[in-house]
Amino acid sequence: MTAGIICEFNPFHKGHKYLIDTVKQDNDAVVCVMSGNIVQRGEFAVYDKFTRARTALENGADLIIDLPCAYSAMSAEGFAKYAVQILEATGIVDEIAFGAECDDVELLKKTACEIEEKKDEITLEMKKGISYPAARRNVLKSDILDYPNNILAVEYIRHTALDCRAVKRIGKGHDTDDENYSASAIRSTLDKREICTMKSCERAVLAKLRTMTAEDFLQIDDVNEGLENRIIEAVKTAENLEMLYDAIKTKRYTHSRIRRIILKSYLSITKDFSVDVPYIRIIGFNEKGRELLSQMKKKAALPIISKYSDIKSLDEKGQRLFELECRCTDLYNLGFAIPKPCGLEQSSQIVII
DSSP states (O other), X not given: OEEEEEEOOXXXXXXXXXXXXXXXXXXXXXXXXXXXXXXXXXXXXXXXXXXHHHHXXXXXXXXXXXXXXXXXTSOHHHHHHHXXXXXXXXXXXOEEEEEESOOOHHHHHHHHHHHHHTHHHHHHHHTTTOOXXXXXXXXXXXXXXXXXXXXXXXXXXXXXXXXXXXXXXXSXXXXXXXXXXXXXXXXXXXXXXXXXXXXXXXXXXXHHHHTOOXXXXXXXXXXXXXXXXXXXXXXXHOSSHHHHHHHHOOSSSOHHXXXXXXXXXXXXXXXXXXXXXXXXXXXXEOHHHHHHHHHHHHHOSXXXXXXXXGGGGSOHHHHHHHHHHHHHHHHHGGXXXXXXXXXXXXXXXXXXX
């Protein structure tokens, strides 16, 4: 049995270790689909994907697959949908495992079904001028989606035909001061001179945004209903990114949605990249992972990229997505205190433990 885990490890902590160890009690191997240098909260990953892949492999993961930035920068639904696509396309994953505040899979499945059944009601509720999460909460009348890991868990269930397994999240919870089990708490303690942050290149971000037109912003997913004009006005006077986020925010638009929009605008991740995953890119493995990779080459439903020269064999859609990944990494590298050079996406080697 092989389990798949969708993750960010931003950064890796004891809760992630607990999840992998728990899943491995009933599985022979763990395959991780991990966000690359861009994470779902609309920020840069504190450490690059190859560094995080190594840490994950050293702590029990067997094979690490890249979740391209076009998908990792999406809302929970898109993030889950395309990450699940990758796990299913490997042809070797038997179940998806995830950490969640609720470990009752049947309850999570019931919630997933309710969302599908009540889509129209949720849309009507949003017309009152509130955000999608708030509208969903009002319609479902349940607090299960008040917790971030539950939200992702429900989206994984909605988008997969694989068996699902929930592992109870331990520690104080998401966005707390728990430095053992909360990634946000750990990030607050890291030396800003050693990690990647949006703050380090916010002038570059603001400069790019000031050159964009309303039509440019409309090419970014989640920009609609006049939000493009609100962004343009906010960009004219914002002195930093936090001021920009605050100026754009309303009851209708959550901070996380705004952060993702701004980051995608900076990186030129436009709506036309919201297409099915065109390849499976390997970024790290151990000895067990090598065996899994051998099986994947016989069973995978998508081309497998394990070295730079493999890109040449991709179709136009695949090559275009990889070009975006390279461009995003070059801009991501400006987020370090001492900027890293261009070309690292193409030259970095797979992590082998």
